[in-house]
Amino acid sequence: MNETPRANRLHIAIFGRRNAGKSSLINALTNQDIAVVSDVPGTTTDPVYKAMELLPLGPVVFIDTAGIDDEGELGALRVQRSIDVLNKADMVLLVMDSGTGISEYEMDLARRCREKKLPLLVVLNKADAHPVPTSFLEEVITRLETDPVLVSAKTHQGIGDLKIAIVRNAPSQWDDQTLVGDLVREGDTVVLVVPVDLAAPKGRLILPQVQTIRDILDHDAMAYVVKERELKASISTLNKKPDLVITDSQAFLKADADTPLDVPLTSFSILFARNKGxxxxxxxxxxxxxxxxxxxxxxxxxxxxxxxxxxxxxxxxxxxxxxxxxxxxxxxxxxxxxxxxxxxxxxxxxxxxxxxxxxxxxxxxxxxxxxxxxxxxxxxxxxxxxxxxxxxxxxxxxxxxxxxxxxx
The missing domain is CATH 3.40.50.11410 (Rossmann fold)
Known part of the structure; x- marks a missing residue:
């Protein structure tokens, strides 16, 4: 799990006003002191990413952001960087001090999440410090359109409930985009054309190639990896034509010339264009x-x-x-x-x-x-x-x- 690329992890962004306890909440969720915690407002100045495993979801990335109520010219820049995180988040935790009311900041963030169709969880923090009136809970449900979760990042009260809520509210299809699995069947042969040039790290394959090989194996097909100059000869040695040829885009012309016309051909880059976009x-x-x-x-x-x-x-x-x-x-x-x-x-x-x-x-x-x-x-x-x-x-x-x- 620790080796899962960040791009393949569920991205959970933590938003809230300054001193709402965002960093403390991440520390409580991860059970680690990974985010700087201070009573001084504005401690977090830029988005901070932490990759971890959150069972049963698996690999996730928590993103700690600056306060959405930051002030001044520099504060406005920090807020914008925080808002930009919505472009890469798969779900949002909106942290509020349970002793404060709903402000324009929370309303604006909730509106942005609705526009982007982002799952939103409202986390009422510091529940150990003061009771939360039922009327306030009802106001959160009505105005922010979500059921809040009461927690204390300090005492870890409600953290288990929050993890369950994250699991239940995570987008069901956030990681079901296969690279090549829907293009192959069990037992198929896929030939991968992998040039070894200056851009290829010595002793390793680049990330798209590795992920494609893994997806082929996960779907019980066979991966046959060759250099571009070996493609034609390798196809001739197979007992049957390959079911698919995937090439580095830089070798497209060579791969096109050497791949039989009745064999589907594409590239790693095009597969990722479909997978990621x-x-x-x-x-x-x-x-x-x-x-x-x-x-x-x-x-x-x-x-x-x-x-x-x-x-x-x-x-x-x-x-x-x-x-x-x-x-x-x-x-x-x-x-x-x-x-x-x-x-x-x-x-x-x-x-x-x-x-x-x-x-x-x-x-x-x-x-x-x-x-x-x-x-x-x-x-x-x-x-x-x-x-x-x-x-x-x-x-x-x-x-x-x-x-x-x-x-x-």
């Missing part, structure tokens, strides 16, 4: 590649902050292929890590990585932000396949997307 929207965005003109602004977004290698896929290869497609230079900008630009409306196209290091809710949030700004967005694998003229082939495992391709 909305593949249909990303495919529809590919049309914008053909409409680019020299000088247009293009954003290349990566969810992780990796050390860029020579001939890097996002920094060098995709820009080179896009320039060749357009027939001129483009104004490229890059972003990496958890921060996504605010000014995306100025771009003609967003090209996003496979998003293997962020969770599905955050990736969907980025897609929705692009849609709201009217900016087409594609995924690395979709972009590369489209530029090389093999997008239809790369989407062969997904017949439901053929109509989207016709529209393009």
């Amino acid at each position: 909305d593949l249909a929207t990303l495919v529809a965005g590919a049309k914008a590649i053909d409409e680019l003109k020299p000088g247009d602004k293009v954003l290349l977004a990566e969810a992780c902050s990796h050390h860029r290698m020579e001939d890097d896929i996002g920094k060098v290869k995709i820009p080179r292929w896009l320039r060749q497609s357009v027939g001129g230079d483009l104004d490229f900008q890059w972003c990496s890590g958890p921060r996504f630009p605010e000014n995306i409306e100025e771009f003609k196209l967003i090209v996003h990585c496979g998003a293997c290091t962020i969770n599905r809710r955050e990736m969907l949030s980025r897609i929705m932000r692009a849609q709201e700004a009217g900016v087409p967005i594609v995924n690395y694998g979709v972009c590369i396949a489209h530029i090389h003229g093999i997008l239809q082939r790369a989407l062969s495992p997904f017949p439901e997307l053929q109509e989207v391709l016709k529209d393009n």
Whole structure:
């Protein structure tokens, strides 16, 4: 469980006013002193992430945020960073001091959760310090539209009840997006084309490859891993044709040439586009590649902050292929890590990585932000396949997307 990637964990965000006991609650839930606790308001200044196991849910990430009532210019920035956490949260715990009333801050957060369809639990903390009137409980149910849970982070009173409430209210489908399991059957053979280049850590496979192999094995199929130059020979040695070929997007042309036409072919990046986001929207965005003109602004977004290698896929290869497609230079900008630009409306196209290091809710949030700004967005694998003229082939495992391709 400790090795489960953060992106695959249920993200539980803790919100509340300053000194409501958010950090203390995380310490009580985890039974560890992982969050700084102080009577001084505003101790937590930036979101703090803690990965742990919460049975029976399994691996989760608790996110401790700054007070939603923080003040001043700096406080407003802290509040905005806290609100941004809603884009990656799977559920929200709204912590309130049981001795205070409902303010505009709690009402605003509850409204935001409803808009994002986020499960919300109201946690009335410090229940050991003063009794909670029935009238206040009824007010919480009426105004915040959820049943509150009474706890004391100090004495651990009600913490067990809160864990049960988290289990019961967790989104039932937060982690049921399979990578490849619905594309294979028991006993199928899947050939994985895995180039070993400068970007591949020595002695290891990269995260998308590892997760895909695990999903294949979890669904009782067989994974056959080869380098791109070995694909054709490896297929010829099999007793029967493979049921699916999955390639690194950078090797699309080679894999397309060496894979029999009656064998479905796709890429790791496209699988992650489906797993973490909305593949249909990303495919529809590919049309914008053909409409680019020299000088247009293009954003290349990566969810992780990796050390860029020579001939890097996002920094060098995709820009080179896009320039060749357009027939001129483009104004490229890059972003990496958890921060996504605010000014995306100025771009003609967003090209996003496979998003293997962020969770599905955050990736969907980025897609929705692009849609709201009217900016087409594609995924690395979709972009590369489209530029090389093999997008239809790369989407062969997904017949439901053929109509989207016709529209393009």
